[in-house]
Amino acid sequence: MRTVTLRRVVITGLGALTPIGNDVNTFWENLKAGKSGAGPITKFDTTEFKTKFACELKDFDIEKFIEKKEARKMDQFTQYAMVAASEAVEDAGLNSGGIDKTKVGVIWASGNGGMQTFEDQILEFQQANFVPKFSPFFIIKLISDIAAGQIALKYGFMGINFCTVSACASSSSALVDAFNYIRLGKAKAIIAGGSEAPITRAGIAGFNAIKALSTRNEDPSHASRPFDTDRDGFVMGEGAGALVLEEYEHAVARGAKIYGEMVGGAMTADAYHLTATHPEGLGARLGMQEAIEDAGLTLAEVDYINGHCTSTPVGDVSELKAITTLFGDLAPKLNISATKSMTGHLLGAAGAIEAIACVKATQEDIIPPTINTTTIGDDIPSGLNLTLGQAQKRTVNVAMSNTFGFGGHNAIAVFKKYK
Template sequence: MKRVVVTGLGALTAIGNNVPEYLAGLRAGKSGAKPITLFDATQFKTQFACEVSDWDPTDRLDKREIRRLDRYITMALYAADEAMRMAGIYNDAGEKIFELDPDRSGAIVGSGIGGLGSLETEITDFTNGSGVPRYNPFMIPKMIANMGAGHISIAHNLRGPSYATVSACASGGHALAAAADDIRLGRADFMVSGGSEAVVTKVGVGGFNSMKALSTRNDDIKTASRPYDADRDGFVLGEGAGILILESLEHARARGANILAEVVGYAASSDAYHISAPHPEGAGAKMAMGNALKYAGLEPADVDYINTHGTSTPIGDTAELKAIQLAFGEAAYDLNISSTKSMTGHLLGAAAAIESVACILAIQHNFIPPTINHFTDDPAIDPKLNLTFNKAQDRRVDVALSNTFGFGGHNSATVFKRFVD
């Protein structure tokens, strides 16, 4: 089995439009929540989200091409470009400086929903128009959830494994696992992987509102995402993309790449319980974490940091912490736990990817990103757990675990480790 290492990162979030900005936002405990600007939300129960802002995709992408893409595809391409530059495939000017073997390189990028904005626009234009079916010829390629991976593979001539994983909020985690397996089993040497999502739309907000999944704290937007707080009332919708470059250790060494971390374990499970609610005792989440550690050859005491799913929902947060205590036992009290969704919002299919980037940054820079917006302790949560409230904490991080769980009971857990040659 080949070792899998990370050599590049790309990030596009509400708290930073690239990896350095994202790192700064995580360190500072920055809230990305703001009033929605992408559409008029005044009639909606929730009028805010974690939008990507002050972002000009033409910095890296062709203006004419962008018009043919959904926002989630543009975000995936943008983050992939940053990751490829960090990995040394391109220089800072975007000029290719290393030729990959296209047949041994691929792209697996998840999205929970895909091009919802494009679909919404086309249907609205049709129903408000003459009734004549004059759809945009790019509607289907803009809408379908595989086209983030498809456009990345076309842009960078990656002819190896290329597809999307679609498993709600676990999509990005499953994409990383699939890409890592292709390398570990010798089917590829170099993979672009992660997730992208852009559903801050009328349908997206309205649909989640109807499920009572979103916070409606319109009078206190910046603190609306408050995982583990007694007064949490739902998640804040986020958007963006996270991309990781994965390589076999041999391939990375041969080209002199800078190795950022190693992917040492991952696992998937299902709650087999409910379409949207987690198992109340965290049974599936416990299994995913336990199997990921077993796959990695690690003990619970080896883990320094868990970046939790932690969406700020009343049931989900406590179920995940129960699962952590079941999986880690007494070791749960020695590690740091935090939810970066308190800052970025919930990126759905991109959540695992952007949170995996946070895990690797924690390893590189020896700090724990905080869970911001904590005001009131929840009596249902064990006070001995270190949930890293409100302020980043300095700590050496050798092993970090990323959890993501999705509607349908889909669970994903990924373990990253400081690289040791």
Template sequence: MKRVVITGLGAITPIGKNTKEYWKNLLNGVSGANKITRFDASKFKTQFACEIKNYNPLDFFDRKEARKLDRFSQYGLISTKEAIKDAKLDFSKLNVNRIGVIFSSGIGGFETFEKEVIDFTKSNFQSRFNPFFIPKIISNGLSGQISINYGLRGINYCPVTACASSTQSIIQAFNYIRLGKADIIISGGSEAPITEASIGGFNSMKAMSTNNENYSSASKPFDRNRDGFVVGEGAGTLIIESLDSAIKRGAKIYAEVMGGGESSDAYHITGTHPEGLGAYLAMESGLRESNIAPEEINYINAHATSTGLGDLSEIKAIEKLFASNLDKLQISASKSMTGHLLGGTGAIEAISTCLSVNTGIVPPTINTTEIDENIPNEINLSLGKKSTKEINYALSNSFGFGGHCAALILKKYIRD
């Protein structure tokens, strides 16, 4: 089996339009929540979200290109361009037949779908659909576009498992490379779900926070007063590469990918298992595959969406699996700042986990002031401010509607 590493990072998020800005604001505890500016949200119970601030597609694409791309594809192409530059990939000097793309989106071109259907019905079913309608809405369109843009002829597909999607993309990239089927895979996820139908749909499920008066602190994972998640948007890209390839190129290495666990809650289409059975299995199988004992994990980037059942089920799984070192383990919840990017969330959280391993800095969990009484006192939730910690191994969790569970394990890279 080949060793696998991360050699490039790219991000566009509600708290930063590149990796450097994202990481800086994450460490400083900046909230990405704001009143929705993209449409009139006054008719909805939730009137805020974590939008990307001051986004203009013409800052990144020419007008003709921008018209052909849904917002989720734009975000993914932006983060990918940054990651490729960060990794110093020169495709003219590499075997593009062994470079692939595994890139996710949970719901794809939702904004395009909504607009086109509304325009069609408003025209009394007389208007013509945009010829780019289908290519813009399909979730795999982004992975295909990345491959086309850079002429990459290796494996190319799009795992779709709701909020676990991009973590599973990274895990699958790891698997292909360690088996010797590819040298480099561009992996990650993107989502642009801040639309009227999305807000209305999540409101009807009673899944989102409705704390409109205090929106900047509405995402409060593990807090006894949490009332639902805050939706966010953006994308994250990681360059996943064999260690042999990285060394041959003289690439910088952020962290080593040790393994990933995948499982199913097999419980409910939207709710997590109350005892966190799927979460436990994903983390446990990831540790087993990586040949790591629970005591060796120093930090967990929790899925922690700020929902009543979800936060507690994850804590129960962590409490069970890491019982022997619970008081030494550090946990943080970056969704308190970025909101929940659905299919893109695993990618940006893998980036922050990677940077924590690389730098030994743990971002804070913000907004949480009264810890849920069901959470054990010995659990360190990294409240309020960043902290330093020696991190040899870290774990990043992602769980999606449908019961999909994924856990990614990273290791601090030390040159032999």
């Protein structure tokens, strides 16, 4: 029987493009400070829309990163991917000499792919009286896997390359996949993450139609209010997050700086409803339990959970029920925070952005806050430290990121302080 030796997996590069910062340092500083990224939508006229605000990128010009001619061949979700991945690759030093690029892969996620491209082309099709004169770039801008291909093409990475799609769990699924491939010896390093550009007319109207979005139009900056009695839905966000996962021995041999270690991951299904989480959080609880076991840790060793916590009436409750049921008497000792209260919900990119928050929390021993929560709902389990209002200092040896997606997908990633 063949014996498999599992490799250690460390994080050697980070990249972020978010509504509260266009690079990792700015994002993290604003996250700790409790800054909201929400404001009126500027991308289109919202007069007839129920929701008129979102968490858009600020002061972002793609031509500072990609030549105009090349950028026009990409949907925004791919543009965002290229920016975040570039920061992570440069941060990790993976573009320097001496790297065997046949052993470097890309696993990139997007829950929606090229939404703006699809919307624009269909409208043009209609305006042309349905004469099929589509752009030759229509399909290659639209498909969700194209970002992974573009990143690999830019750097010549010839290893594992594909896209994960599991709705809002997509980029956490990418991280778990990358983690497993590396520890099984199938790659030396993988750029894993996700990007999303869903602030389009179809994106906002579609999520409005299923009553998922907040409609607090008079006060956007306080609209995402997880756990609050007045929470009424999530705030749409856009951007990208990237992490370079690398085999420990490979990273040490080339003298790479190490941010932290990924030690566990799991993916489960609620098998309950197309859009609603299980009311008792059964799938989430199973995912957390399996991820912690996969990491070889005990429940008592977990210090921080970055919750999925989107500020929806049902989702926030079910996740906290899952946590309290799994952790029992240990639950009050955890720090739990909902960073979507600041970034909005980046859908398929959320997990990667929140993984970065977890890694930075273990580095700096600080928990980013949950903002905007003024009155905790009666339906919220009591006795939990939800890190309300401001960041909290504490030793963070182990941090866990929860992400859940339409279809009942759950993806959990566990990170550990590097020693």
